[in-house]
Amino acid sequence: MESLTHSVESVGAEPDSSPTSWQQQMKSAIRDLAELRKTLELPKDLTGESAEATFGVFAPLPFVRRMERGNPADPLLLQLLPTSLEDTSPPHFTSDPLAESDAVLGPGVLKKYTGRALFIVTGACAIHCRYCFRREFPYASNSVLGAGWDEAVATIAEDDSIEEVIFSGGDPLTVVDDRLKALVHRLGEIPHVLRLRIHTRLPIMIPDRVTNDLAAMLKATRLEVVVVIHANHANELDDEVAAAVDRLKASGATLLNQSVLLAGVNDDASTLVDLSKRLLSIGVLPYYLHQLDQVTGTSHFEVSVDRGKEIIETMRASLPGFAVPRYVQEIPGEPNKTVLA
Numbered sequence: 001m002e003s004l005t006h007s008v009e010s011v012g013a014e015p016d017s018s019p020t021s022w023q024q025q026m027k028s029a030i031r032d033l034a035e036l037r038k039t040l041e042l043p044k045d046l047t048g049e050s051a052e053a054t055f056g057v058f059a060p061l062p063f064v065r066r067m068e069r070g071n072p073a074d075p076l077l078l079q080l081l082p083t084s085l086e087d088t089s090p091p092h093f094t095s096d097p098l099a100e101s102d103a104v105l106g107p108g109v110l111k112k113y114t115g116r117a118l119f120i121v122t123g124a125c126a127i128h129c130r131y132c133f134r135r136e137f138p139y140a141s142n143s144v145l146g147a148g149w150d151e152a153v154a155t156i157a158e159d160d161s162i163e164e165v166i167f168s169g170g171d172p173l174t175v176v177d178d179r180l181k182a183l184v185h186r187l188g189e190i191p192h193v194l195r196l197r198i199h200t201r202l203p204i205m206i207p208d209r210v211t212n213d214l215a216a217m218l219k220a221t222r223l224e225v226v227v228v229i230h231a232n233h234a235n236e237l238d239d240e241v242a243a244a245v246d247r248l249k250a251s252g253a254t255l256l257n258q259s260v261l262l263a264g265v266n267d268d269a270s271t272l273v274d275l276s277k278r279l280l281s282i283g284v285l286p287y288y289l290h291q292l293d294q295v296t297g298t299s300h301f302e303v304s305v306d307r308g309k310e311i312i313e314t315m316r317a318s319l320p321g322f323a324v325p326r327y328v329q330e331i332p333g334e335p336n337k338t339v340l341a
């Protein structure tokens with residue numbers, strides 16, 4: 001198995017334009033458990049060093065500032081805090097539970113579903129989510145950044161069944177605007193590609209990442225653009241995030257949110273109702289609530305499907321239908337995601 005290659009090496013390929021540029025904020029993210037504990041005044045007996053050695057800490061400061069100091073159970077903190085609970089994993093939690101290695105169409109391109117292809121733009125992220133389903137994805141041989149770029153675009157061009165390209169990763173918005181613009185331009189030249197979907201946590205982690213240049217690029221492409229952000233809790237969505245979302249909206253992009261159902265973070269109806277209401281208030285539609293993928297080291301986040309269905313039922317009683325996300329699970333080999341509720 002190849003080791004995890006989440007990193008920020010694709011960032012900083014261009015000079016920072018100001019001390020508070022988003023690239024600078026990536027560089028100043030907390031990357032050390034001891035520093036995270038100190039910054040948030042957490043109890044010293046929290047252990048997680050062995051988990052940290054497997055999958056390092058990456059905690060951007062705008063996100064850390066939304067956490068409650070001294071609270072080891074803060075729902076934002078739990079998403080990125082290494083813990084000794086990761087050391088014990090049931091055998092059915094594996095490195096590739098979605099069998100993504102079987103879906104590789106070419107380097108950096110995965111085709112799981114008809115008409116859509118995932119473009120693994122980079123392995124870099126603006127947060128290291130402890131529950132990440134690609135914690136152990138072999139990014140070194142499967143990201144299109146750099147040498148693989150031409151081949152990945154050619155792979156898309158050769159398959160005229162692909163109408164939608166999904167920028168995934170890693171987080172595609174860790175790539176600087178000029179490079180993204182060049183990639184979007186090349187995809188826009190492929191006649192059968194109609195839509196571009198971008199899966200990203202960056203507007204939440206570092207809202208300044210939504211630059212005017214990025215918004216202008218999304219507005220200029222002939223492709224229909226859908227941006228799917230990833231928030232799990234209403235506390236993630238402060239006024240800076242709302243402003244970043246406004247900039248994305250101005251580009252004409254459709255905005256959706258996906259969440260993962262996570263024990264201790266959002267596994268109750270009132271938390272998820274609050275999240276849906278907050279998303280609607282900033283102009284983002286709740287899209288998916290994912291059942292956790294069974295990746296090694298993440299079992300402490302798992303919520304049973306029965307409990308998930310109960311939560312969705314309770315949400316339906318207090319929200320309009322369009323504000324209730326589809327509760328889904330990805331099952332390898334299925335032609336689409338399985339809707340659980």
Ligand code: SF4
Nearest residue numbers: 125128129132170201
């Ligand atoms: S942002 Fe997405 S790809 Fe990156 S660590 Fe989190 S869940 Fe994984």
